[in-house]
Amino acid sequence: MSEGTLYDAVWDRHRVRRLPSGQDQLFVGLHLIHEVTSPQAFGMLRERGLEVAYPERTHATADHIVPTDDRERPYDDDAAEAMMQKLEENVEDVGLTFDHPDTGRQGIVHVVGPEQGLTQPGMTIVCGDSHTATHGAFGALAFGIGTSQIRDVLATGTVAMEKQAVRRIEVTGELGEGVTAKDLILTIIGELGTDGGVGYVYEYGGSAVDALSMPGRMTICNMSIEGGARAGYVNPDQTTYDWLRDTDAFEDNEERSSSSSRTQSGDDPEKFAERKEYWESIRSGDDATYDDVVTIDGSAIEPTVTWGTTPGQTVGISEPVPHPDDLAPEDRAVAERAQEHMGVEPGEPMDGYPVDVAFLGSCTNARLSDLRAAAEVVEGREVADDVRGLVVPGSQRVKAAAEREGLDETFRDAGFEWRGAGCSMCLGMNDDQLVGDEVCASSSNRNFVGRQGSAEGKTVLMSPEMVAAAAVTGEVTDVRELDAAPEVAR
Amino acid sequence: MSADDGPVDVPAIETVRGAGIPVRGNDIDTDQIIPARFLKVLTFEGLGEFAFFDQRYETAGPDGEGGQVAENPTDHPFNDERFRDANVLVVNANFGCGSSREHAPQALQRWGIDAIVGESFAEIFAGNCLALGIPTITADSEAVEALQDHVDEHPDTEITVDVGDEQVRYDGTEIDAAVDSAQRQSLVAGEWDTTALLGANPEEVAATAESLPYTEL
Numbered sequence: 280m281s282e283g284t285l286y287d288a289v290w291d292r293h294r295v296r297r298l299p300s301g302q303d304q305l306f307v308g309l310h311l312i313h314e315v316t317s318p319q320a321f322g323m324l325r326e327r328g329l330e331v332a333y334p335e336r337t338h339a340t341a342d343h344i345v346p347t348d349d350r351e352r353p354y355d356d357d358a359a360e361a362m363m364q365k366l367e368e369n370v371e372d373v374g375l376t377f378d379h380p381d382t383g384r385q386g387i388v389h390v391v392g393p394e395q396g397l398t399q400p401g402m403t404i405v406c407g408d409s410h411t412a413t414h415g416a417f418g419a420l421a422f423g424i425g426t427s428q429i430r431d432v433l434a435t436g437t438v439a440m441e442k443q444a445v446r447r448i449e450v451t452g453e454l455g456e457g458v459t460a461k462d463l464i465l466t467i468i469g470e471l472g473t474d475g476g477v478g479y480v481y482e483y484g485g486s487a488v489d490a491l492s493m494p495g496r497m498t499i500c501n502m503s504i505e506g507g508a509r510a511g512y513v514n515p516d517q518t519t520y521d522w523l524r525d526t527d528a529f530e531d532n533e534e535r536s537s538s539s540s541r542t543q544s545g546d547d548p549e550k551f552a553e554r555k556e557y558w559e560s561i562r563s564g565d566d567a568t569y570d571d572v573v574t575i576d577g578s579a580i581e582p583t584v585t586w587g588t589t590p591g592q593t594v595g596i597s598e599p600v601p602h603p604d605d606l607a608p609e610d611r612a613v614a615e616r617a618q619e620h621m622g623v624e625p626g627e628p629m630d631g632y633p634v635d636v637a638f639l640g641s642c643t644n645a646r647l648s649d650l651r652a653a654a655e656v657v658e659g660r661e662v663a664d665d666v667r668g669l670v671v672p673g674s675q676r677v678k679a680a681a682e683r684e685g686l687d688e689t690f691r692d693a694g695f696e697w698r699g700a701g702c703s704m705c706l707g708m709n710d711d712q713l714v715g716d717e718v719c720a721s722s723s724n725r726n727f728v729g730r731q732g733s734a735e736g737k738t739v740l741m742s743p744e745m746v747a748a749a750a751v752t753g754e755v756t757d758v759r760e761l762d763a764a765p766e767v768a769r
Numbered sequence: 770m771s772a773d774d775g776p777v778d779v780p781a782i783e784t785v786r787g788a789g790i791p792v793r794g795n796d797i798d799t800d801q802i803i804p805a806r807f808l809k810v811l812t813f814e815g816l817g818e819f820a821f822f823d824q825r826y827e828t829a830g831p832d833g834e835g836g837q838v839a840e841n842p843t844d845h846p847f848n849d850e851r852f853r854d855a856n857v858l859v860v861n862a863n864f865g866c867g868s869s870r871e872h873a874p875q876a877l878q879r880w881g882i883d884a885i886v887g888e889s890f891a892e893i894f895a896g897n898c899l900a901l902g903i904p905t906i907t908a909d910s911e912a913v914e915a916l917q918d919h920v921d922e923h924p925d926t927e928i929t930v931d932v933g934d935e936q937v938r939y940d941g942t943e944i945d946a947a948v949d950s951a952q953r954q955s956l957v958a959g960e961w962d963t964t965a966l967l968g969a970n971p972e973e974v975a976a977t978a979e980s981l982p983y984t985e986l
Contacts, residue, residue: 296973474866557982
């Protein structure tokens with residue numbers, strides 16, 4: 280078993296007791312809830328006559344079903360309206376902090392937590408959403424749970440968990456020009472497989488990870504679950520502390536502090552120093568023991584996209600799509616079905632694969648830096664004829680910040696639709712869906728069949744920069760070549 | 770938790786017996802088990818009929834008026850009359866990968882599934898199954914494929930999923946299987962509904978909370 284890692288330290292600090300099953304009872308430092316997976320849990324709580332044990336450690340937002348175009352209430356979609364009303368009712372009953380759309384703080388749960396400073400190193404964080412791993416970017420232990428576990432956490436402030444093994448993923452070298460955190464995590468999943476992380480927590484480190492910004496670290500931790508790992512994390516460092524200092528939790532700004540969650544400590548610099556002492560104390564030691572170590576050469580990674588229907592079916596942009604016969608025997612049938620669904624040919628590169636929709640959004644890649652990077656590609660270019668381009672900021676704050684920089688104009692001028700914040704076309708629970716057999720160049724996290732709302736739809740996962748490049752050329756395109764030859768755009 | 774709550778009574782689950790239904794393929798994700806459009810609900814009731822919905826029809830999707838288009842049924846096992854009364858689902862590797870939606874095991878359970886035998890399971894999915902009292906028992910791929918073939922040929926075969934002894938038995942065949950140790954203990958002890966267990970020591974929980982450097986208000 281691992282020893283001396285951040286995972287061990289955070290686990291030990293939060294362990295309440297050993298349960299008869301051999302699982303541990305873990306205290307939950309932050310419980311994030313949203314409208315899709317919480318209503319049944321509140322229902323079960325009421326049925327059993329239970330109350331929320333730690334309302335001050337529970338924080339709500341609405342993201343999955345929220346419309347991104349017409350956000351007037353009541354929503355056009357009755358089911359979405361009913362879900363929103365139920366969340367409003369539950370939040371009101373219990374007295375929870377809620378990033379309601381009227382607050383200007385609403386957004387995707389994994390965007391709002393980090394941006395408000397709710398997410399901090401050394402916390403345990405759970406949410407009824409598999410992409411909760413995102414918060415591990417701060418050195419938190421964060422994982423997705425199901426609705427029955429949401430009930431447990433609401434009722435007791437704790438969750439029953441088994442401790443897992445820790446795999447260190449050491450990314451050496453540095454990422455090249457035009458290569459992003461998204462390309463790195465797609466490469467990692469491609470190499471280790473979609474179930475390679477089952478039973479593990481991933482610790483990402485090494486020079487290429489150290490050099491990543493917080494949004495970049497969030498992107499890689501976010502997709503840990505696509506590699507089978509329920510949680511992933513990066514040890515906190517100066518990059519982490521610099522981000523936190525600017526959040527509501529610690530920023531010396533009365534107005535913002537008063538509007539932030541009660542779970543935070545306000546604007547006291549001494550408090551920041553005290554917290555930082557804890558954050559430093561939980562970092563993995565130089566002599567930490569891991570259950571497994573995998574080394575990836577970050578310098579060798581190129582812009583990477585998916586060719587199939589699992590996030591592990593990835594290929595560098597200059598590489599050919601593999602032939603199923605060249606894959607491991609257990610992967611062949613899945614690959615054949617995927618290639619048939621996608622209409623891709625083994626031996627051909629994904630470069631040039633035509634797209635109908637470009638989706639820039641999701642908890643993986645809809646933060647301000649993602650929008651900036653995509654806008655830089657889009658600047659002075661136009662979305663190709665017959666391509667539908669959609670930009671969905673991760674939160675209302677991301678949207679407002681982008682508008683202050685004029686990014687909305689850049690996208691609109693190029694022919695993109697500029698939408699309100701939410702999960703949107705990542706999973707098509709609102710009106711933002713693929714139609715028929717449309718192909719989507721998507722900055723989201725899952726290319727499963729039917730994921731984006733149409734059973735015949737096709738998803739190609741890629742970085743925001745690559746989505747922008749695909750939008751302007753109308754086909755999967757190496758963004759680095761686009762930069763070298765701007766005349767490609769009309 | 771309020772003080773007068775007794776534990777919710779859930780049964781001990783040592784064995785599950787019944788007919789099997791094979792759903793073949795690796796990496797069957799939760800979007801396939803229950804597409805996201807069926808998650809726009811406030812309870813889990815009625816999800817059973819939507820299990821594997823988009824796999825079960827050539828043409829499937831919302832009809833634009835709140836209903837579903839479901840045309841040209843496929844040969845998916847969940848459409849196959851022979852398996853209509855089955856309660857033991859037999860699957861391959863990495864079953865249930867993807868989202869944390871408990872709607873996936875809820876839909877399977879409400880369709881009639883009481884136990885799942887597979888090569889491997891995604892972690893959150895297996896945890897969600899446990900919370901519903903559905904064992905997820907694993908065996909090697911040869912044994913699982915043989916069971917799938919057998920069930921296909923003899924759909925009425927009674928399968929015994931023995932959680933306590935970590936075995937799957939059918940027609941004279943005994944498969945050495947594995948159940949995660951915490952899952953086995955919880956099912957066999959009838960302690961798979963953890964709310965009461967976790968709510969039994971609020972003072973201890975509060976002490977842990979107070980010991981953390983970030984919990985002051």
